[in-house]
Amino acid sequence: MTWRDTLALAMQSLGAHLLRTALILLAMSIGVIAVVLLTTLGETGRRYITDEFQSLGTNLLIMLPGRNETTGGAPPMLGATPRDLTLGDMLALERSPYLDKVTPVLVGGAPVSTSDGLERETTILGTTAAMQRVRNLTLAQGTFLPVLDPYRAAPVAVIGETIRAELFPRRGAVGEWLQVGDRRFRILGVLADEGVSVGVNFNDVVLVPVASAQQLFNREGLFRVMAEMPAAVDPQRAIADARRIIMLRHEGEDDVTLITQDSLVSTFDRILGAVTYGIAGIGAISLLVAGILIMNVMLVSVAQRTAEVGLLKALGGSAGIIRRLFLTEALLLSGLGAALGLAIGVLLAMTLGYLWPRVPFTMPAWALVAAPTVALVTGLLFGVMPARRAARLDPVVALAKR
Amino acid sequence: MTTASGATVPGSVIELSGIDRDFQLGEQVVHALAGVDLRIASGEYVSVMGPSGSGKSTLLNVVALMDRPSRGRYVLRDTDVTALDDDELARARREHIGFVFQSFHLVARMTAFQNVELPLTLAGIAPAERRARVTRALEELGIADRARHRPDQLSGGQRQRVAIARAGIMRPEILLADEPTGNLDSASGAQVIDIMERLNREQGVTLIVVTHDAAVGERARRRIRMHDGRIVADISS
Ligand SMILES: Nc1ncnc2c1ncn2[C@@H]1O[C@H](COP(=O)(O)OP(=O)(O)O)[C@@H](O)[C@H]1O
Numbered sequence: 001m002t003w004r005d006t007l008a009l010a011m012q013s014l015g016a017h018l019l020r021t022a023l024i025l026l027a028m029s030i031g032v033i034a035v036v037l038l039t040t041l042g043e044t045g046r047r048y049i050t051d052e053f054q055s056l057g058t059n060l061l062i063m064l065p066g067r068n069e070t071t072g073g074a075p076p077m078l079g080a081t082p083r084d085l086t087l088g089d090m091l092a093l094e095r096s097p098y099l100d101k102v103t104p105v106l107v108g109g110a111p112v113s114t115s116d117g118l119e120r121e122t123t124i125l126g127t128t129a130a131m132q133r134v135r136n137l138t139l140a141q142g143t144f145l146p147v148l149d150p151y152r153a154a155p156v157a158v159i160g161e162t163i164r165a166e167l168f169p170r171r172g173a174v175g176e177w178l179q180v181g182d183r184r185f186r187i188l189g190v191l192a193d194e195g196v197s198v199g200v201n202f203n204d205v206v207l208v209p210v211a212s213a214q215q216l217f218n219r220e221g222l223f224r225v226m227a228e229m230p231a232a233v234d235p236q237r238a239i240a241d242a243r244r245i246i247m248l249r250h251e252g253e254d255d256v257t258l259i260t261q262d263s264l265v266s267t268f269d270r271i272l273g274a275v276t277y278g279i280a281g282i283g284a285i286s287l288l289v290a291g292i293l294i295m296n297v298m299l300v301s302v303a304q305r306t307a308e309v310g311l312l313k314a315l316g317g318s319a320g321i322i323r324r325l326f327l328t329e330a331l332l333l334s335g336l337g338a339a340l341g342l343a344i345g346v347l348l349a350m351t352l353g354y355l356w357p358r359v360p361f362t363m364p365a366w367a368l369v370a371a372p373t374v375a376l377v378t379g380l381l382f383g384v385m386p387a388r389r390a391a392r393l394d395p396v397v398a399l400a401k402r
Numbered sequence: 403m404t405t406a407s408g409a410t411v412p413g414s415v416i417e418l419s420g421i422d423r424d425f426q427l428g429e430q431v432v433h434a435l436a437g438v439d440l441r442i443a444s445g446e447y448v449s450v451m452g453p454s455g456s457g458k459s460t461l462l463n464v465v466a467l468m469d470r471p472s473r474g475r476y477v478l479r480d481t482d483v484t485a486l487d488d489d490e491l492a493r494a495r496r497e498h499i500g501f502v503f504q505s506f507h508l509v510a511r512m513t514a515f516q517n518v519e520l521p522l523t524l525a526g527i528a529p530a531e532r533r534a535r536v537t538r539a540l541e542e543l544g545i546a547d548r549a550r551h552r553p554d555q556l557s558g559g560q561r562q563r564v565a566i567a568r569a570g571i572m573r574p575e576i577l578l579a580d581e582p583t584g585n586l587d588s589a590s591g592a593q594v595i596d597i598m599e600r601l602n603r604e605q606g607v608t609l610i611v612v613t614h615d616a617a618v619g620e621r622a623r624r625r626i627r628m629h630d631g632r633i634v635a636d637i638s639s
């Protein structure tokens with residue numbers, strides 16, 4: 001029998017049991033949809049988070065006060081609070097040959113208002129001119145914070161796009177006064193729309209000179225020190241040198257945590273990659289379940305069609321022909337189910353992308369290949385047993401079955 | 403006649419010698435065929451009669467290559483078919499044998515046309531030739547207007563005519579019918595017998611009909627009687 005006729009006969013038999021066929025197609029396609037959607041979500045999460053860290057800029061070194069216990073080392077003494085990171089520490093780091101731009105970060109919350117009486121609560125970031133380079137900030141209007149002695153307060157500020165839109169909805173912001181807490185600042189510039197980047201929403205922030213922020217919040221210690229390593233420098237050497245400089249200044253105590261963007265990205269990449277494979281595995285289990293369903297339905301079908309199989313054999317159908325017929329049915333079920341599932345899965349993923357355009361939904365190519373492949377292989381594997389059972393039937397005995 | 407050595411006589415299409423067929427029924431062994439010797443020449447018209455359980459169907463199934471004898475030798479057109487494997491048997495069945503069943507055995511989801519077409523499809527014959535041959539066969543049996551009907555839309559006589567068309571579509575040299583009129587009223591039964599006799603008369607098909615009906619059995623030129631798995635009478639006229 002030609003493969004075309006085999007296919008036609010198999011399709012006719014599937015068409016004669018529409019409800020049964022539809023149910024199996026549904027089960028198979030749900031399995032494939034599960035794999036496509038789960039891996040899309042996993043991959044999107046991984047991309048999203050690694051992209052976030054990537055946007056920090058490569059060669060970024062972040063210093064936090066206090067020792068991170070998870071990175072090893074002696075736990076801090078009971079009750080001992082870590083020594084503050086100071087502007088002096090920052091200036092010392094600036095002299096390291098392994099670090100380029102160094103900038104402090106001091107964070108606090110404060111109400112900001114305009115002469116129009118518009119007011120809102122927002123995040124105040126105390127920093128220096130170097131921040132623009134370190135975080136690759138671009139300006140929509142005006143200029144960034146000027147290069148100043150970091151110990152000198154100055155009544156100047158740069159605001160994010162959201163702050164501008166809410167506090168200066170109808171007039172230019174640059175050159176205007178902004179009341180922050182009990183002080184007034186002249187607005188020098190407005191940041192271009194940056195989006196959210198690793199926890200800091202640069203749209204909803206007011207940048208002021210670090211000394212001004214220290215006075216505003218009456219606090220000496222810095223939240224972070226960020227530094228850019230020259231491209232040619234080995235990050236490990238930069239970390240070692242930064243640590244050496246801080247230990248010298250902190251009476252031999254190694255009481256800071258150092259993070260590079262590279263180490264963060266690779267850690268998250270690893271974890272989230274594993275999560276994606278894990279949930280793909282869960283999806284694959286649903287494909288397996290669909291495969292077992294196909295096997296059972298095919299076994300029932302062989303039992304119900306025993307007389308028909310006997311007839312085909314009596315009419316000269318060989319065991320091979322019978323086997324191929326039933327295998328083709330199983331493959332059609334799994335193949336059509338996989339195609340249906342792939343189409344619906346991709347459509348759903350695209351709908352997600354349409355509903356949340358800012359999330360970069362990505363379907364992993366390997367999953368788009370693996371899901372239908374697993375579906376076909378399970379269909380084939382679980383189709384073999386019923387097909388062999390049908391092929392082995394004795395024509396006389398089979399024909400006697402009613 | 404067949405000699406003890408099993409040498410074939412020219413002109414014979416079926417040669418059974420010393421055929422036994424045993425069935426194991428629990429502890430008991432049933433000898434459905436016991437030492438059957440039978441030689442049928444090409445173009446013969448043979449009826450097989452006998453009481454229920456005498457082995458008529460078993461004999462026909464063995465001749466149709468659907469059942470293997472427990473012992474004995476079966477030569478079909480110069481080939482010792484007892485030595486063939488399952489695939490070769492399927493092929494021989496396809497090419498040499500047409501079979502008509504008492505209960506028709508049409509595939510319910512297929513039209514009359516598709517049912518008749520089935521052996522051609524199994525044999526891998528091209529669609530264009532299949533169409534031509536099936537159309538001609540349906541016309542010859544007077545059921546061309548029923549081509550697109552499914553079995554449940556046909557009368558018993560029409561169904562059996564579809565089954566005969568299917569049995570003859572591969573132009574086999576042997577046509578076997580196991581109680582072909584058993585499920586039919588006498589009028590359509592007579593029509594069915596008439597069609598098969600025409601195939602025998604006009605195309606030289608070797609025809610073997612198993613029947614309960616003495617009137618049907620008497621029509622054959624050669625009449626075989628069976629009892630307890632043996633041939634007890636073999637009369638030619
Ligand atoms: N598959 C089988 N298993 C067991 N016994 C069988 C089987 N087929 C036939 N027989 C037995 O063989 C004998 C002959 O049966 P069969 O050839 O069908 O007789 P007939 O067609 O003349 O009525 C009967 O006794 C029947 O019970």
Ligand SMILES: [Mg+2]
Nearest residue numbers: 458459460580
């Ligand atoms: Mg019988």
